Amino acid sequence: MAARIMAALACILVMLRLSEAAVYKVGDSAGWTTIANVDYKLWASTKTFHIGDTVLFEYNPQFHNVMRVTHPMYRSCNTSKPISTFTTGNDSITLTNHGHHFFFCGVPGHCLAGQKLDLNVLLPASSTPLSDPPTSSSPPPPTTIPAAGVPGPSPSHAASPPSVMATRIIAVVALLVSLAFTNFAS
Template sequence: MVARIVVVLACMVVMLRLSEAAVYKVGDSAGWTTIANVDYKLWASTKTFHIGDTVLFQYNPQFHNVMRVTHAMYRSCNNSNPISTFTTGNDSVTLTNHGHHFFFCGVPGHCQAGQKLDLNVIQHDSSKSLSDPPISSDSSSPSSSPSTTTIPAAGVPGPSPSHAASLPHVASAVVVALVSCLFVNFAY
């Protein structure tokens, strides 16, 4: 009986952890474009990105693409050697490390027109150092599955993280407390 309860509670904890990840459509209803005059800097500043979140770039592939680039390339809109390029029009990128992640449209003039995005993934675990090496997996082929390519943090300061407890973390703590109570009650 105790083993079943522990398995169920462990599954609940795993489900809570998975439910923490969010999916963000870049540009919201406008998507990834130059036509709607989307302020991608403003768009990103209204979101709090975490490791495991996914950003979805939706666009017309006849007119746009998505390039993941370094900070220097982002600043100068240099599309000569991107980390990865996406061209499907429905590209998902999972954020797998903290720090800044830089993207822009590689079509000439689009980056200069503002079709560029700097996402800052906040450090979730305060015990980790900012110098922790990122986990990398390069997938630059447009025919491959959505990329989880990562780049190191660029050393650019981002917004201060909120230290408020999130609901999934509180729920995880409650589950742990319940498991502890169950073991104490079943031990007698």
């Protein structure tokens, strides 16, 4: 009986840990663009990013790209030596450590027009990165990158939107607890 309860509790802890990761589409429905006049600074300030979260850059690759850059490059929109460049139009990047992550579009004029993003990943509750296993219908596995390791604006303390996964996990947890107590009472 005690073994069942311990197994149920272990499952609960694993599921809660997995539910912490979130996926954020940069720019929400507008995506990564200059046309919709998205304020990416405002967009990022409404999110709370954690290690294991994924940011998804969706854009037309004929007109845009995504460059990960250092803080000085970000400030000056310098495209000369990016840390990495993404060009698929559907780029998933998993955030693997805390600190600021700097991105912009490297197409001339786009960064200066505001197509730039500073994500601040909060200090982790634990040091283990999170990742969901890919499924056969999912896009290519996300790219993982470390933070730029430089100072930036203060972190956002806005709450992340609730996820469907979290709701499912809560339901499973309730079921497991109910089964544990039913078996315990028997």
